[in-house]
Amino acid sequence: MSSASVILQLICPDRPALVSELAGWVAANGGNIRHADHHTDSGAGLFLSRIEWDLQGFGLPRQAIPSAADSLAQRLGGEAQLHFSDDHPRVAILVSKQSHCLLDLLWRARSGELPMQVPIVIANHPDLESSCKEFGVPFIHVPVTRETKAEAEQTILELLIEHRVELAVLAKYMQVLSGTFLRQFPNVINIHHSFLPAFKGAQPYHRAWERGVKLIGATSHYVTEELDDGPIIEQTIAHVSHRDEVQDLIRKGRDTERLALARALRLHLCRQVIVYRGRTAVFA
Template structure:
């Protein structure tokens, strides 16, 4: 039986002695550090860190650990998060018509590539992918909801979507090729949202980036997974990848190659986030991979 680990993420003003203080805290309570990573942003004078330690012999229970870390970390005048590796995480997928990212994430969660994670609901603005999710659901029983969205009903549909996220107790929303722009109201209510954009941002934002890339004659295309924010395709970047293309490639070739990159990049980003290896600050991220 695998022992659970505690994971501490912290970002705060950089001062001397933080690493020693955090490491000593774990040691003093009979903890065994299994992964430690730190970064200093010298321009912003910020310290960013991740500590993971085994709870097998740790002297504090989880509730007391939370209180003890508050005493330790609050004086650093930053923000910190405590997570546990055995805490189940519930994912919702928003989809439209394309299935490649949806099917990849269904596969990853079913075969535990993403540990302690479960897709609990799929919400779409089209019926087309319902049969594929229901076929997968014979194993996992994933419900599929269709909420057709128009300019006239957008506010009501988003309210219905948020109600479903609450009903299914969702921790993370993944936009798996959901070809709609979420409103500021939605994102302020549910900010823990990851999007996949089919270009190597900041190039070719918005619609039809492969057409833009083909018209520009680029030699590489890519995909970007990022946290969704009010500004379109401008949220903190989690993961990116590129693939080479040439003058011989048509738009369809770019789309085909791009889909391969998109599913890989989105899968990596979701996994990194759920493993608590992504720390945001401002509009940037540190990824402790």
Template sequence: MPSPTMTLSISCPDQRGLVAKLAQFVYRYNGNIIHADHHTDAVAGIFLSRLEWELDGFGIPREQIGATFINYAQREKLFASWQGVRWQLRASDVPYRLAIWVSRQEHCLWDLILRQRAGDLPAEIPLILSNHEQMRPIAEQFGIDFHYIPVTPDTKPMAEAKQLQLLNDYKIDLVILAKYMQVLSPQFLEQFSQVINIHHSFLPAFAGANPYHRAHERGVKIIGATAHYATADLDEGPIIEQAVVPVSHRDTVADLIRKGKDLERIVLARAVRLHLQNRVLVYGNRTAVFT
């Protein structure tokens, strides 16, 4: 097993000396930085940074790193103001807990479970949730708890209350909408915002329903898939990962759907892995992805 690491992710208003002061914090306590990525959006005036260092030999107990960093930032005037500063610490040996939400299409569900079982996704999957019963055998096959919560326009508020309670009960860090064909309400996302969705289109083209049929009608020469964070605006959340594949006039709608499903598996898995590695920083409706 690799040695555990700590990752510090920060987005804040840009100013001089941030890279040096962040590196100095790690060095001051005998930390060995193994990855350092930084980006400045000059138009937005935003600085984004991801620092990862080894915990072995680091001079601060991990449970005290957060408080020590706050004291250091205040003492060294790391930020001109804490307004607009977002930061997170995450240890590599503390696995994320995932909830996979799915409706009737199972291809992304199978792919995520098998990748997790193979060790490609460093996370735990204690919960599968669906608005249909037919995915229960897959969950039972892998010993994962399955919860069926039907959703109708009239029962949606009650259903989302049950969903939020389950996320709390299972201590879920991230929800993955693996072809979950329901729109989450703004009220839900206000209470739980860590949600990744896979959309079967290269957004912003063909947002909404039936993109492969619409792409076929339009005669496009490429189709794509997009993984993004869910927001109150349908299919307009910050984009994490995208990919495309060429198609031709000979391809039927069924061909597009088959090729699209392959892309959806790959794009969703890549996006989830990037999130689990703390490589995605969101600012506004954009992302910086440190690969």
């Protein structure tokens, strides 16, 4: 296992010599750079950077690095987020009845492929409790109806706070989170069973089959108040043919959903995603 690293994500106005200045700041503190990825959005006049270096041997103590990074960002007129690779966020998984995404995420977390802790699974149906028991993950059933939606969301918010959750993943949760919920807990990733922006909403595979598409896909994105319109993190595709029926599209679609969600979550956990102006820059 590699030693811990420091990850700096930066957005600032673009100007010459920014790459040199960032690398020089790390080098001046004795840092050994592992990865450096940069992007200039010329239309927005912005410079985006993800730079990662070894924590061991760095000249600043761990607890002093965040404030030093903030000072650097202020000097550049931008904003920075600092993370450490050995910090494994606490992630809640929200589900309904379908198990394929849940089981995939729990397996990847247990194997160490996803650097996260899963303190709780929250479900609006009781069907997947036994699956969670197999992985030793607490399962809580919070029923949701049209009449009880606000009460259910409040219960979920309280559970997220109680379990010190930093990120929620909708692994086929099949419920639309309200704006009230998202304003209190905005850190949510969703998997949508279509290649957005095509076929938003319900039954996308049925509509794709009716249109005779030759490719279907899945999209993992950050959740916003507008349905299926949040910044996209990852998309995957599968080929279909004229011989495929709706159930074939659904079967193939499950594979794309698992892969898109797992990839998106890993990109987020490894701090390879920067969200800006309603879109993402993904340093993969």
